[in-house]
Amino acid sequence: MGTFKDGFLWGGATAANQYEGAWNLDGKGESFSDHCTSGSLVSPKRITVNINDTDFYPSHEAVDFYHHYKEDIELAHQLGFKVFRMSIAWTRIYPTGLEEKPNEKGLLFYDRVFDELKKYNIEPLVTLSHYEMPYELIKRYNGWYSRELIDIFMKYVRTVFERYQNKVKYCLTFNEINVGTLPMGAALSLGTVRNYEGTLAGIVDDKQTRYQALHHQLIASALTVALAHDNYPQFKIGNMNISVTAYPHTCNPQDVLKCQEFNRIMNWMCSDVQVRGYYPQYALNYFQKEAIRIVKKDEDDDILKKGTVDFFTFSYYNSTTVSADKERQESLGNMTVGIKNPYLTASEWGWQIDPDGLRYILNEIYDRYQIPIMITENGLGAKDDLNSDNTVEDDYRIDYLRKHIRAMEQAVEDGVDLIGYTMWGWIDVVSASTGEMAKRYGLVYVRKYDDGTGDYARIKKKSFYWFQDFLKKNN
Numbered sequence: 001m002g003t004f005k006d007g008f009l010w011g012g013a014t015a016a017n018q019y020e021g022a023w024n025l026d027g028k029g030e031s032f033s034d035h036c037t038s039g040s041l042v043s044p045k046r047i048t049v050n051i052n053d054t055d056f057y058p059s060h061e062a063v064d065f066y067h068h069y070k071e072d073i074e075l076a077h078q079l080g081f082k083v084f085r086m087s088i089a090w091t092r093i094y095p096t097g098l099e100e101k102p103n104e105k106g107l108l109f110y111d112r113v114f115d116e117l118k119k120y121n122i123e124p125l126v127t128l129s130h131y132e133m134p135y136e137l138i139k140r141y142n143g144w145y146s147r148e149l150i151d152i153f154m155k156y157v158r159t160v161f162e163r164y165q166n167k168v169k170y171c172l173t174f175n176e177i178n179v180g181t182l183p184m185g186a187a188l189s190l191g192t193v194r195n196y197e198g199t200l201a202g203i204v205d206d207k208q209t210r211y212q213a214l215h216h217q218l219i220a221s222a223l224t225v226a227l228a229h230d231n232y233p234q235f236k237i238g239n240m241n242i243s244v245t246a247y248p249h250t251c252n253p254q255d256v257l258k259c260q261e262f263n264r265i266m267n268w269m270c271s272d273v274q275v276r277g278y279y280p281q282y283a284l285n286y287f288q289k290e291a292i293r294i295v296k297k298d299e300d301d302d303i304l305k306k307g308t309v310d311f312f313t314f315s316y317y318n319s320t321t322v323s324a325d326k327e328r329q330e331s332l333g334n335m336t337v338g339i340k341n342p343y344l345t346a347s348e349w350g351w352q353i354d355p356d357g358l359r360y361i362l363n364e365i366y367d368r369y370q371i372p373i374m375i376t377e378n379g380l381g382a383k384d385d386l387n388s389d390n391t392v393e394d395d396y397r398i399d400y401l402r403k404h405i406r407a408m409e410q411a412v413e414d415g416v417d418l419i420g421y422t423m424w425g426w427i428d429v430v431s432a433s434t435g436e437m438a439k440r441y442g443l444v445y446v447r448k449y450d451d452g453t454g455d456y457a458r459i460k461k462k463s464f465y466w467f468q469d470f471l472k473k474n475n
């Protein structure tokens with residue numbers, strides 16, 4: 001094809017809490033996700049204050065990357081991956097977040113993973129915080145609501161940078177940081193759920209707390225970038241945004257305005273801060289309208305200005321439409337609900353499949369920022385059938401990937417500077433939203449099931465061979 005630039009980073013993405021398991025081994029502490037039970041689309045996962053014998057917590061074993069990392073990295077190599085997106089579990093390095101010294105056994109685990117990747121010339125892409133934080137920090141500080149979290153997080157970042165400075169080049173600060181603009185971000189990313197027990201949707205929303213916590217994350221993100229630029233210039237640091245392409249549901253100007261409002265707060269506010277270095281005026285207006293008063297320190301504006309990211313990364317699964325009419329029918333999607341788009345079909349979980357929406361958002365992002373872009377999550381969650389001869393005929397996934405890669409190609413032809421693509425869940429992992437194994441994204445099937453059974457065997461799906469063949473031609 002030749003459309004993608006030389007050295008394009010093709011690969012796959014994972015996150016520690018959905019992938020590693022070994023939740024309490026070698027000194028690891030309890031993280032937020034270790035307190036989340038399994039669930040499904042019809043029976044939502046729950047957060048529990050204690051870890052109960054009667055509940056099942058999928059992150060505890062996940063798909064056991066902890067003991068399968070060599071096998072998995074060898075599979076990534078067979079696929080032809082050039083990059084491997086993973087996150088570091090904060091609780092492996094600082095079990096409660098509060099220790100003065102890091103946990104050496106946790107550090108050693110990632111040394112081994114990075115060394116294994118190096119063996120195959122696969123570049124790690126490390127997310128510093130992917131939907132998990134020490135649960136102790138939720139109990140003690142109500143998560144990111146407290147400004148103390150910034151220093152506690154920076155201690156962790158300094159440890160990671162110092163230790164892995166010769167092994168890692170690409171880092172992302174917070175996974176899908178803009179999920180903090182949505183009510184469920186309180187639990188997933190901000191940890192402002194002290195003493196809360198119940199479903200994600202059941203949390204009583206408190207915008208004041210949420211945006212204060214988000215401000216602290218934005219400061220921590222900017223300090224991380226500045227630390228890298230000042231002391232580890234070999235690092236490239238990116239943001240990570242959840243980008244949900246949104247269309248006005250009709251050409252009624254009221255719908256168009258409503259859609260603009262959605263896009264500003266949900267899609268652009270965090271990345272405007274992370275790329276441009278300041279809160280845009282529409283965000284300040286929004287805070288005023290909603291009576292949100294963010295407590296800032298004098299130095300915060302300078303910190304944001306200094307800590308702007310080197311490249312833009314985002315997840316893309318589906319698009320949505322926005323209407324000013326509150327009565328319209330809702331459709332599901334990654335973190336957001338919207339109005340059904342009659343021109344699109346949806347996944348079994350109701351996420352509307354829209355490759356053109358990827359081309360559109362890539363152009364929007366590049367027009368706005370003109371910095372290199374990487375797609376760090378994209379894929380199809382589906383129920384896969386494992387046949388008795390250990391095959392999985394996932395043609396639907398091949399179709400999804402083929403169309404989205406075609407859309408990327410078109411965006412590059414449009415002029416977008418796209419530098420990489422890591423498909424989400426290249427190997428089956430626990431679902432973030434529902435906490436189930438049944439929603440699978442992988443090119444590799446993992447024999448692990450929602451009742452906790454399974455032997456963790458790794459089995460190549462049909463899509464594995466398709467992607468392998470694609471990368472042979474495109475690497």
Ligand code: BGP
Pocket residue numbers: 015018131175176242315334377381424430431432433434439
């Ligand atoms: C993103 C998260 C991932 C991942 C993905 C798919 O929002 O960053 O962690 O899980 O969505 O979502 P789900 O697992 O809910 O299907």
